[in-house]
Amino acid sequence: MNGPAIRVPKFTLTRLPYYYRFVCDCDERGLKFVSSEEISQGVQVNAVQIRRDLMLFDALGTPGVGYSVGELRGKLEEILGLNNVNEAVLIGVGRLGRAILDYPGFKRYGLSIVALFDNAPEIIGEKIGTKEIFPVTELEHIVARLHIKVGIITVSASGAQSVADILISSGIKAIWNFAQVYIRVPREIVVRNEDLAAGLATLFHHLSETGTETKVASDPPLSTQL
Amino acid sequence: MNGPAIRVPKFTLTRLPYYYRFVCDCDERGLKFVSSEEISQGVQVNAVQIRRDLMLFDALGTPGVGYSVGELRGKLEEILGLNNVNEAVLIGVGRLGRAILDYPGFKRYGLSIVALFDNAPEIIGEKIGTKEIFPVTELEHIVARLHIKVGIITVSASGAQSVADILISSGIKAIWNFAQVYIRVPREIVVRNEDLAAGLATLFHHLSETGTETKVASDPPLSTQL
DNA sequence: TAGATTGTTAATCGATTAACAATC
DNA sequence: TAGATTGTTAATCGATTAACAATC
Known part of the structure; x- marks a missing residue:
């Protein structure tokens, strides 16, 4: 599909x-072309950096004109894997879990949360929108049967690792962990x-730095583990 | 207080x-000393990196022994500014706002959310725990009077910039923005x-990468704007 | 054509890691 | 003392930026 296996710099991906x-x-404002300089203004990243990043994925522009908005959007969707719907399960339907469940930013990313899990008997069976809350004992079974690839962990710190272990043994590929612990997983996850x-x-x-020195933090939210 | 104005590498700070x-x-497990190698295991960062990072802040260990857990903890608290209680206001008491309001991880960080704001008439006056929800029209007034330094924005994308502007004009120093837009602020904020x-x-x-190549992303959550 | 903006190379900059003497 | 682990320098590695010819 692609040439000789592109090696993507770690930070490119976060941008x-x-x-x-x-x-x-x-796109939504109806623009047809955009220059690297304009993108630069909008995202606070050097224009050369942007051109270079896009180049890596063969997202090419036209000299003197800029990048086709539609094409670039499509290309980025492809790179970021947003074309396929990404089905996920969410474990831990507390406040954080519920907030994530209707975080508006996910629509664009093709994330579809297809099942919810929790341990608390009093909420099992409850429906949030169209989704029912299942007991965690069902987790392995359902993930395996539906071939879910993404698990979102929003349980407390103490429960996170065991939930992760269940997810892994049922064939999950990616874990998004909001619990306050590092979870350990095999290399391929x-x-x-x-x-x-x-x-x-x-x-x-x-904030605690004094006066003049204060350089502000923005956030290509950064980075990646090995 | 400190010597010749330490220049902290951007990434050190995120670690x-x-x-x-x-x-x-x-500390909670009662350990008195910890080596850079042990920390390395626990946080997935090279041990040399850790020693170097700590050195920058004069958080020194003892050769052959390691770092004093208590001392190191104290030092990190000092560096991260966790000793002083950090008072904040939160604007936008939807699900996301509520989730943040009781996110367990904040206790350690001395974050104290002292007032809540929203525009929706039906929730104004409502109390969450001990905190009342005020109308956004009161925001400027209250922030200025209480000398609040941190604002947490959990409103929708369309409202975020105007909330930010109010915060800034009332003297806020730092903004933590969860809305789906980049907000623009003066250099010193x-x-x-x-x-x-x-x-x-x-x-x-x-996830969309094929087989063998898949290196896993962890996350010193990254970075900082200028 | 002249002006704009690209793709790409080369130079710079900063972050990470390897190596090791110093220290408990 | 011997063993462990530090602080720190020097070498490596990777990411960012400056410069500019190529292209529309």
Whole structure:
């Protein structure tokens, strides 16, 4: 499909979603072309960087004109894997789980949460929208049967690893972990440990710096584990 | 207080919260000393990197022994500005706002949300725990009077910039933005744009890569704007 | 054509890691 | 002392930016 196996720089990948969001906005405003300089303004990334990043994926523009908005959008969707619907299960239907369940930003990304799980007997069977909450004992079974590839963990820290283990043994490929612990997984499983508190800490650090020095943090939200 | 104005590498700062979490865990387990190698295991960061990062802040260990858990914890708290209580206001008391309001990870970080704001008449006056929801028209007034330094934006994308503008004009110093837009602020204000969907996108990308190549993403959640 | 903006190479910059003497 | 683990320098690696010819 692609040439000689592109090696994507770690940080390029974290910038792509921002380009994507900006290009979607352009698209919705009806723009046909956009220059790297304009994207640069919108996402706070150097224009050369952007051209270079896009080049890596053969998302090419036209000299003197810029990038076709429609084409670029399509290309980014392809790179980011947004064309296929990504089915997921979510474990832990507390407040955080519920917030994620209707976080507006996911629509664009083709994320579809197809089943919910929790341990608390009093909410099992409850429906949120069209989705029923199942007991965690059903997790392995359902994930395996529906061939779900993504698991979202929103349980407490103490329960996270065991949930992860169940997910892995039922054939999950990627885990998005919001619990306050690092979970350990085999090499072939993709994990993203989302630690909101860590973001907060860096914010506080900047805040505690005195006057002039304060450089502001933005956020290609960064990085990736091996 | 400090010597010749330490210049902290951008990424060092994003790793610190992870060290902190690990060291807290050690502390709670009653450990007195921990080596850079042990921390390395726990947070998935090279041990040399850790020693170097800590060195920058004069968080020194003892050769042959390791780091004093208590001392290191204290030092990290100081660096991350966790000793002073950080008062914040939260604007937008929807599901996301409520989730953040009781996200367990914040306790450690001295974040205290002291007032809530929303526009929806039907929830104004409602109390969440001990905190009342005020109308957004009161925002400027209250922030200024209480000298609040941190604002958390959990409104929809369309409302975010105007909320930010109000916060800024009432003297806020830092903004933690969960809305799906980049907000623009003056240079001296610290912003962290938290885009959960972007995290999702990188997860999907890894997922769509074929077989052997799949290196997993972890996440010193990254980065900082200028 | 002249002006704009691209793709790409080369130069710079910063972050990571390897190596090791110093220290408990 | 011997063993462990540090602090720190030097070497490597990768990411960013400046410069510019090629192209529309």
